[in-house]
Structures are given as C-alpha cells and as structure tokens.
Amino acid sequence: MGASTTTPERPGRPRRTTRGDIERLALDLFAARGFEETTVDEIAVAAGIARRTFFRYFPSKNDVVWGDFDALLVDLERRLDDAPSHRPVWATVRDAVIDFNALPVEAAPAHRQRMSLILYVPALQAHSTLRYANWRAVVERFVAQRLGAPVVGAAPTLVGHVALAAAVSAYEQWLAEPGGDLPALLGDAFDAVDLRLD
Secondary structure, eight states: OOOSSOOOOOOOSOTTTTHHHHHHHEEEEHHHHTTTTHHHHHHHHTOOOOOOHHEEEEEEEHHHOSSHHHHHHHHHHHHHHHHHHHHHHHHHHHHHHHHHTTOGGGGGGHOOOOHHHHOOOOHHHHHHHHHHHHHHHHHHHHHHHHOOOOOSSSHHHHHHHHHHHHHHHHHHHHHSSSTTOHHHHHHHHHTTTTOOOO
C-alpha cells in the first residue's frame, strides 16, 4: 500500500480566525470579566489560537482594545490631505473627525465596549495617551501644512489638543446616552469651539 496522499491537519490557528475575530472575542471577555482580569492566554484559548499567534496580531493586550488604529490614522490623514484647500482649517478638521468616527449601525455595540474601555479603564490610560498623541500628530501636521507653520508651533499644537478634547467629550456623552447620535455629538462639540485660524 502506498503512503496517504492527504495532508494531516496541523495544529495552530483555525483558517477562519481573523484579527477582527480576536478583537471581538477579547472585547466580549473584557466586558464579562474585566480588562485587567482577562489574560492573553484566555483570549488565545477563546480564539482557538496559540499565545504566540496572538502576538503576531497584536503587540499587547492593550493594543487589542484599539483595534487597527494605525490604519485608521492613515485614513484620517488622507481625508485631511484630500480636503479642499479653500475650506477653513477648523471646519476641515471637524468634518474629517466626524468621518473618521463614522461606523455602521451594527458596529456600534462593539465600539461602545471599546470606547468604554479606552476612556474608563485606569490600566489603559498610559497606553491611550500614546495613541492620542499619534492622533493629535496627524491633525497637527495637517494644520501646520495649511497654515505654513512649524508642526511644533502654537497653532497646530493647540488645534490638536482642542480637537482631541472635542472628540473625547462627544464620546463621553455618547457613552452616557444609549442611542445617542455620535456624528451629531461630535459636530456639536466641534461647533462649540470657535477657533479662528484662517
């Protein structure tokens, strides 16, 4: 008899496991058990992957909460760069942030879980500060380019911080009001600030 021509199943990640699957499972575990109480090993077991495989997808447990934030920042930068040059700077930032935060209705529950963790879990605050700095840097580079100012100049830095404050305050309201309209809350927060830059 000849050797079998079928390849045996190899242990490891199921073919259908994706980064998004791992994120969703992790968010559910965090909601059920708490962020600090949930281990990477537990997330890996729930996803049917090895611990080592988890770290191929995410550098740390903290990064699971933020999802594919770096790719979203690239998209935010593109939105700002593609905006018409005649549009006022603050209005351009406002519109780009609203678009950046647009999500399908079915994604809202998971996004609420994610943002509750980001805003209210003390163990994530240091990590969140680094992510916020990356977000602000995108806004600051755009403002600097539009105003012909240094990126570390007063106006770009101010706009970055104020835009982040407006976005975070809108998110806090959204989390406090189930069924709230996130784009409207973001628009209201940005409209409450009168930054005259142009």
